[in-house]
Amino acid sequence: MTITITAFERSPDGGRGLARDTRVRWALEEVGQPYAVRLVSFEAMKEPAHLALHPFGQIPTYEDGDLRLFETGAIVFHIAERHAGLLPDDAKARARAITWMFAALSTMEPPILELTTARFFEVDKPWAAQRIPLVEDRVRIRLDQLSRRLGDADWLDGAVSAGDLMMASVLLRSRSSGLLDEYPNLAAYLARAEARPAYRRAFEAQLVVNKPPAA
Ligand code: GTB
Numbered sequence: 001m002t003i004t005i006t007a008f009e010r011s012p013d014g015g016r017g018l019a020r021d022t023r024v025r026w027a028l029e030e031v032g033q034p035y036a037v038r039l040v041s042f043e044a045m046k047e048p049a050h051l052a053l054h055p056f057g058q059i060p061t062y063e064d065g066d067l068r069l070f071e072t073g074a075i076v077f078h079i080a081e082r083h084a085g086l087l088p089d090d091a092k093a094r095a096r097a098i099t100w101m102f103a104a105l106s107t108m109e110p111p112i113l114e115l116t117t118a119r120f121f122e123v124d125k126p127w128a129a130q131r132i133p134l135v136e137d138r139v140r141i142r143l144d145q146l147s148r149r150l151g152d153a154d155w156l157d158g159a160v161s162a163g164d165l166m167m168a169s170v171l172l173r174s175r176s177s178g179l180l181d182e183y184p185n186l187a188a189y190l191a192r193a194e195a196r197p198a199y200r201r202a203f204e205a206q207l208v209v210n211k212p213p214a215a
Pocket of ligand 1: 012019020057073
């Protein structure tokens with residue numbers, strides 16, 4: 001049975017790999033699982049056929065036979081549980097890697113997304129100039145804490161894991177703010193993640209779909 005995921009018909013990021021199908025593609029590439037992609041438009045995402053797969057009308061989704069999943073945390077966790085390569089065998093190390101997945105999604109990602117909202121969607125509001133520095137500081141607090149924990153290690157807890165995949169995917173969303181450059185070890189961590197062959201394959205696959213047509 002072929003695994004099928006959904007992705008934007010054309011991502012608004014023009015192929016920068018910021019849409020969340022990239023992290024699912026990456027996980028599948030890391031474990032060597034082939035997959036198919038069904039592209040969906042913004043309109044189709046809100047129609048009953050897609051809502052049956054994803055109650056919030058979003059991408060990505062994951063289908064494998066009669067299993068249908070949504071939420072990238074659940075999807076990447078499922079992939080990592082079923083295939084070797086993304087979670088350690090040792091039970092305690094495995095639990096720690098899973099902890100980092102949750103940390104990425106529930107502690108790091110919210111302020112980073114809030115900053116994206118403030119900088120891109122609320123920038124014309126009269127209060128934007130006051131709000132943006134406040135949100136930037138909330139992101140800085142988390143980057144600072146993460147930077148201290150990572151120190152000079154390559155990965156968050158020993159060998160690279162699904163925790164790193166998720167953390168790097170979340171950090172990517174903060175890069176355009178410039179804040180990541182204040183933390184050289186985090187910038188290097190992200191570069192290390194992006195240099196992984198599995199990430200490169202995932203990135204290139206989404207780029208083929210999303211890059212703007214040549215002028
Ligand atoms: N918590 C869910 C998960 O992790 O799976 C969030 C899923 C989600 O936000 N999906 C977005 C979506 O479908 C795409 S990734 N949005 C359409 C909608 O809600 O109607 C978010 C995203 C979108 C665009 C860019 N970009 O262009 O830079 C980056 C990220």
